Amino acid sequence: xxxxxxxxxxxxxxxxxxxxxxxxxxxxxxxxxxxxxxxxxxxxxxxxxxxxxxxxxxxxxxxxxxxxxxxxxxxxxxxxxxxxxxxxxxxxxxxxxxxxxxxxxxxxxxxxxxxxxxxxxxxxxxxxxxxxxxxxxxxxxxxxxxxxxxxxxxxxxxxxxxxxxxxxxxxxxxxxxxxxxxxxxxxxxxxxxxxxxxxxxxxxxxxxxxxxxxxxxxxxxxxxxxxxxxxxxxxxxxxxxxxxxxxxxxxxxxxxxxxxxxxxxxxxxxxxxxxxxxxxxxxxxxxxxxxxxxxxxxxxxxxxxxxxxxxxxxxxxxxxxxxxxxxxxxxxxxxxxxxxxxxxxxxxxxxxxxxxxxxxxxxxxxxxxxxxxxxxxxxxxxxxxxxx
Numbered sequence: 001x002x003x004x005x006x007x008x009x010x011x012x013x014x015x016x017x018x019x020x021x022x023x024x025x026x027x028x029x030x031x032x033x034x035x036x037x038x039x040x041x042x043x044x045x046x047x048x049x050x051x052x053x054x055x056x057x058x059x060x061x062x063x064x065x066x067x068x069x070x071x072x073x074x075x076x077x078x079x080x081x082x083x084x085x086x087x088x089x090x091x092x093x094x095x096x097x098x099x100x101x102x103x104x105x106x107x108x109x110x111x112x113x114x115x116x117x118x119x120x121x122x123x124x125x126x127x128x129x130x131x132x133x134x135x136x137x138x139x140x141x142x143x144x145x146x147x148x149x150x151x152x153x154x155x156x157x158x159x160x161x162x163x164x165x166x167x168x169x170x171x172x173x174x175x176x177x178x179x180x181x182x183x184x185x186x187x188x189x190x191x192x193x194x195x196x197x198x199x200x201x202x203x204x205x206x207x208x209x210x211x212x213x214x215x216x217x218x219x220x221x222x223x224x225x226x227x228x229x230x231x232x233x234x235x236x237x238x239x240x241x242x243x244x245x246x247x248x249x250x251x252x253x254x255x256x257x258x259x260x261x262x263x264x265x266x267x268x269x270x271x272x273x274x275x276x277x278x279x280x281x282x283x284x285x286x287x288x289x290x291x292x293x294x295x296x297x298x299x300x301x302x303x304x305x306x307x308x309x310x311x312x313x314x315x316x317x318x319x320x321x322x323x324x325x326x327x328x329x330x331x332x333x334x335x336x337x338x339x340x341x342x343x344x345x346x347x348x349x350x351x352x353x354x355x356x357x358x359x360x361x362x363x364x365x366x367x368x369x370x371x372x373x374x375x376x377x378x379x380x381x382x383x384x385x386x387x388x
Contacts, residue, residue, distance in 0.1 A: 001210050002208070004258045006254055008169070008254055010169055010170050010173055011171065013025070013172060013173070016176050016177065018174055018176065019050055022054040022055070022174065023058025023059075026060055027060070028171075029171060030089070030091030031060055031090065031091075032061045032087065033060055033063075033089060033092070033093050034062070034063055034064075034084045034091070034107070035052075035055075035064045036065045037094075037096050038066070038067070038069075038100050062093070063087045064083075065080040065083055065107075068099055068103050069099060070278075071099065072103035072152055072153065073153050073154070074106070074154045076103055077103055077106040077117040080107040081111065084111060091132055091134065092107060092108055092134070093133075093135075096138050097139030097140075098141055098142025098144045098194075098281075101137075101144040101170070102142070103152070104133050106121065106150055106152055106163075107131070108131040109124065109126075109127040109163075109165055109168045110127075113127070118152075121154075121161050124163040127167050133169075134173070134174075135172070136173075137173055137176075137180075138179045140241070142198075142252070143252035145249060146170065146173060146249045148164045148167075148168060149163075149164045149252070153274065153278075162267075175246075177238055178238065178241070181235060185235065186280070187282075188235065189231075190283050190286075191244070192227075192231070194281060196224050197267070198252040199220050199221050199256060201262065201264040201265065202257040203217040204293075204308070205262050205304075206304065208259065209259075210260050213258060213259060216255065218311045220247050223247045225313075227243050227244050232339065262371070263371040265369050265370075265371035268369055269292070269369070269380055270284040271364075272357040273357065277348055279348065283341065283347060286340045286342070287340070287342055287387050289335075290332040292383055293331070294328055297325070297328070301324075302320040307323075308327050309324055309327020313330040354385060358377050358378075361377075
């Protein structure tokens, strides 16, 4: 296990009866809020009224940035910055899922800089001061409520890139499982796939001696396998929503990869799909992950994948290669049984773009995608083809 520092200073306020504390938490940092949210579902399900009611009760002024896209776009950050600066806000409240929170992070990091926000995505070291951010989470998926990462799309350049800064880490996150009751089935299961992908990106590594972290990962994956199908049948099951919501936070807040040298592989491949075709992120991850594991499967990696099969999917096979193949098959079948489309063709990806996207995925990663197995342009292309 390698040396590491683990320190995530986000206050989590979890449960169905906690929102009355919202105003008190905001007032620790500011008194004029930029309220960020997406396409308006929070107005239909009552969450908007809950939030604004609490803000009014505590005398907190707010202005709004609405309509944030599922794959958040830098254009929306430019609009949000304009609103925030004109109204001299001192706090950002992101109400939604990963897209809303990620965009809020970009606004936060760019607020004190005299540069276009896309320049912040390209070089987050520019951030030396940021507006504080709070979150009211409405979908379990990305874990962005307790991490310093953000992913932003630039439609003009067809790029979907990530940046990170501890300065944009949310200072608090309210997590009410009931606020996820009305999330549509498609996005619920895509969220489960996203959580599992985050966990597997951290899990699949070689020779790191991180037995403890790997056991945590296996437990988290088994949590998704247990509760994902329950949510598909019973979307208002509080126990299932609560466990999936908490799993999403711990999949990517730094705990699972502490002591490891992990570089993610599936996410940079998926980002090109979303940048070109604006598909649902978790769906793209589910399509690619089994094919990526098949591509990685060799003599050096078969033991790790075989242990994954045995410890996550309860495969009984003792031979590593046979167990690995069965585990990959079970992972594919799990996603398929959740109702996730399992080919790129099904989600509208065009075959003649596969090579271009593969080359760009590698280019954006600096010439190769490091990780469980190093991937070059031809490797990514073959994974795309196998997924088509």
